[in-house]
Amino acid sequence: MKLSCEALYAQSDVILAWVLGLPAMAALLLYITKRRKWPLLLEYARTTNHRKIGLMYIGGGLLFLFRGGLDALLIRAQLLLPEWSFWVLQKDKYNGLFTTHGTIMIFFVAMPLLVGLMNVVVPLQIGARDMAFPYLNALSLWLFLGGAALFNVSFLFATPPTAGWTAYAPLALGPNPGQSYYVYSLQISGIGTLLTAINLLTTIVRHRAPGMTWARLPLFTWASLVAAALMLFAFSALSAGLLLMLMDRQFGTDFFTGAGSPIYWQHLFWIFGHPEVYILALPAFGLFSDIIATFAKKPVYGYGAMVLSIILIGFLGLMVWVHHMFTVGLGPIANTFFALSTMAIAVPTGIKVFNWLFTMRGGRLQMTTPMLFALGFIPSFVVGGVTGVMLAVPVADFQFHDSYFVVGHFHYTIVGSTILGIFAGLYYWYPKLTGKQLNERLGKWHFWLFIAGFHMTFLPMHFAGLQGMPRRTYTYSAADGVFGYNAISSAGAFLMGASMLFLVWNVVRTHRHGRPAPADPWDGRTLEWTVGSPPPEQTFEPMPQVQSAEPLWQAKRSGRLMAEARQTRPAPVPARPLTPLVLAGALTAGAMAMIYRWYVPAALCAAVVLAAMLIRSWRDERIDWYAGHVRREADRQTLYADKRAGVWGYLTMDAIVFAVFFVTYVLYTPSAQGPQPGELFEPGSVLLATLLLLPSSATLVLAERGLRRGAPRLMWLGLGATLALALGFAIAEGREFYTYAQQGYTPATSGFLAAYYVLVGLHFAHVLFGAGWLASLMLQRRAGHGPPALLEEKQRIFGLYWHFVDAVWIGIVAIVYVPSLL
Numbered sequence: 001m002k003l004s005c006e007a008l009y010a011q012s013d014v015i016l017a018w019v020l021g022l023p024a025m026a027a028l029l030l031y032i033t034k035r036r037k038w039p040l041l042l043e044y045a046r047t048t049n050h051r052k053i054g055l056m057y058i059g060g061g062l063l064f065l066f067r068g069g070l071d072a073l074l075i076r077a078q079l080l081l082p083e084w085s086f087w088v089l090q091k092d093k094y095n096g097l098f099t100t101h102g103t104i105m106i107f108f109v110a111m112p113l114l115v116g117l118m119n120v121v122v123p124l125q126i127g128a129r130d131m132a133f134p135y136l137n138a139l140s141l142w143l144f145l146g147g148a149a150l151f152n153v154s155f156l157f158a159t160p161p162t163a164g165w166t167a168y169a170p171l172a173l174g175p176n177p178g179q180s181y182y183v184y185s186l187q188i189s190g191i192g193t194l195l196t197a198i199n200l201l202t203t204i205v206r207h208r209a210p211g212m213t214w215a216r217l218p219l220f221t222w223a224s225l226v227a228a229a230l231m232l233f234a235f236s237a238l239s240a241g242l243l244l245m246l247m248d249r250q251f252g253t254d255f256f257t258g259a260g261s262p263i264y265w266q267h268l269f270w271i272f273g274h275p276e277v278y279i280l281a282l283p284a285f286g287l288f289s290d291i292i293a294t295f296a297k298k299p300v301y302g303y304g305a306m307v308l309s310i311i312l313i314g315f316l317g318l319m320v321w322v323h324h325m326f327t328v329g330l331g332p333i334a335n336t337f338f339a340l341s342t343m344a345i346a347v348p349t350g351i352k353v354f355n356w357l358f359t360m361r362g363g364r365l366q367m368t369t370p371m372l373f374a375l376g377f378i379p380s381f382v383v384g385g386v387t388g389v390m391l392a393v394p395v396a397d398f399q400f401h402d403s404y405f406v407v408g409h410f411h412y413t414i415v416g417s418t419i420l421g422i423f424a425g426l427y428y429w430y431p432k433l434t435g436k437q438l439n440e441r442l443g444k445w446h447f448w449l450f451i452a453g454f455h456m457t458f459l460p461m462h463f464a465g466l467q468g469m470p471r472r473t474y475t476y477s478a479a480d481g482v483f484g485y486n487a488i489s490s491a492g493a494f495l496m497g498a499s500m501l502f503l504v505w506n507v508v509r510t511h512r513h514g515r516p517a518p519a520d521p522w523d524g525r526t527l528e529w530t531v532g533s534p535p536p537e538q539t540f541e542p543m544p545q546v547q548s549a550e551p552l553w554q555a556k557r558s559g560r561l562m563a564e565a566r567q568t569r570p571a572p573v574p575a576r577p578l579t580p581l582v583l584a585g586a587l588t589a590g591a592m593a594m595i596y597r598w599y600v601p602a603a604l605c606a607a608v609v610l611a612a613m614l615i616r617s618w619r620d621e622r623i624d625w626y627a628g629h630v631r632r633e634a635d636r637q638t639l640y641a642d643k644r645a646g647v648w649g650y651l652t653m654d655a656i657v658f659a660v661f662f663v664t665y666v667l668y669t670p671s672a673q674g675p676q677p678g679e680l681f682e683p684g685s686v687l688l689a690t691l692l693l694l695p696s697s698a699t700l701v702l703a704e705r706g707l708r709r710g711a712p713r714l715m716w717l718g719l720g721a722t723l724a725l726a727l728g729f730a731i732a733e734g735r736e737f738y739t740y741a742q743q744g745y746t747p748a749t750s751g752f753l754a755a756y757y758v759l760v761g762l763h764f765a766h767v768l769f770g771a772g773w774l775a776s777l778m779l780q781r782r783a784g785h786g787p788p789a790l791l792e793e794k795q796r797i798f799g800l801y802w803h804f805v806d807a808v809w810i811g812i813v814a815i816v817y818v819p820s821l822l
Helices: 005-010 012-034 038-046 050-078 091-126 134-156 177-206 219-251 262-296 303-317 332-344 346-360 369-391 394-400 404-434 440-466 483-513 551-558 579-595 599-618 622-628 633-668 683-709 712-742 751-783 788-821
Strands: none
Touching (some): 005 012, 012 038, 012 134, 050 091, 050 134, 050 483, 091 134, 091 177, 091 219, 091 262, 091 404, 134 579, 177 219, 177 579, 177 633, 219 303, 219 633, 219 751, 262 303, 262 346, 262 404, 262 633, 303 346, 332 369, 332 394, 369 394, 369 404, 369 440, 404 440, 404 483, 440 483, 579 599, 599 751, 622 788, 633 751, 633 788, 683 712, 683 788, 712 751
């Protein structure tokens, strides 16, 4: 095929990326080799230390910040002049530009930067020696990086997603492979985020230092706790929605097109999307609270009210998603309810603003760079809140919806809270991240240029929107009367971009010439300032006894050293594995293969994933740790309680996903075409499957009873019976699927069958996974592989999982089978 000059020019942005990217990659590899950095990279690839993992999150987030920021500058260049054509950035290219910008900034910039700060700081603030599950922490990181890399590859192959960061159907269901990149990359990185949420919740609940009561938690930790709970709920709903969209794209179902409902995707997306706003904002609120208290030299005003407002914001944040959908025709009752709930969330947010102001009132303010970002945040976020209340009025929203007013509001909310908060946190906690302190003069240049550019960019967008300028448009005419607003916005965007050069130079200069930072460079108030900068891998030796909400500040005022705890809980089990990297890499490669329907390579990648999980189970770092470090029964019980708490977090996530699929089944059953449930299901096969699966919970209880009584025969009888029943159920259910497929009833036949296959098929996958897990545990027991106490814990953890699987089957029988058989 002969390429024309026009075709080459149309893809010149992609060609330029390859031309610049390949030499840059070669130069980086050369630098690593010449400076002998490969051992350091291997160390970080295998680490499970919370500070190092946090650094990699932050490094990845900053890298994608510049990637997404470049997209923003290209957008503003295209919108600089009326009827202007800048480079090739028109039409579908422009659609890809704003889609990648929004997706990268939300999922691959704001999230990892905040998660990175949480990783580093939360354990230090509560006196924990690491995150509760170090191995899981490493896996979360590599899943995020795998998803982010997969998403960015779509541009290099000239197939970026083009349906916006919200991926509304049916736009997201066209032939463009870019939307499949969107689905798979968000699914992979989303799994990492869910694992991080479980890890954060368990760490904060279970790993606080002695005396660190709930009333003494730093506000950043409180905000991280509520944000982690929101992550668990919101990302579970998103994962379920993405799986349904994947079925539409990959297997021809009609959940969101044809006989399906595009509105259903909007519900699922915004059930995630609006809590995501608070997932991003709440940690910034907590961060600013700690910073303002430090540099006002006062305790936070109204600590109890601040905590209550954080919890209320998190709770109400789950109840406002429909205000994004006022124009879809849900009716006045729904619109009124969600308008009121949206306005109500302004109350706890307003409480926080007044608390920050009263904290500063009468204080001895120090205008450091972190404090400047905190001061810049307050009026900026208030503007975003006020315009949010305007958008909460349904009749007004009909005018504002899909206009640049919404773009301005959204950026005032996210950039005005999250990004300013991230910058404040980087300057504030940089000594804990790296052991050095960023230059204050360069930091203030960064702040003033960024805040000026921020308001220049996004304030005019409100007026352009009121003038009628729609969002996601690549051009406008002079007669529209919005040229002035766009010109100011474009100038402001480039000013924000210029400010980032000061941050880059500050980091480079600090690492070349900066002096080591002391443990407490800011005269801090909380526990993170009691350890070195950077903190050693074995922190809090000895463990402090916390006696107030500001233990370090109290010790300074009293002139005495902090009290030491007499008894401490065991530290999380450290490890140096490569399997998290292998797991994430295989998942990413398998997703790439699935996008292009290369099923054999995808199957090979799936085999690698299963092999890595099996290796992890047999080469468990806890085997040696339990033998050498866990000597007291109380310590073993503490570590088991940690794992049990983590499993309950996982089961909560799983329950939310199943709940979404139960709702999906109810919504799509019966279907207008294809067989109806009563024509399809056979009472005999349902009864057989139930009689095989449900008794397996009883046989597992029998095995656990044998374990407690020291009766190995009873234990083995129970385990063997459970495995046999699980395999029997799998055969029976697999036969049912095979029969339907032979009759031509596939997921693409009707909405009812699609919902059935997703719900019951996911449960079937859980049964198969559980059977493999149980078989592995039985082999480990037979081989005596590991201390008996550890094998006992593994068996009990499996029991929680298996009882959940049986409970889900009861729900399936009650909702799917019984109504159709009666």
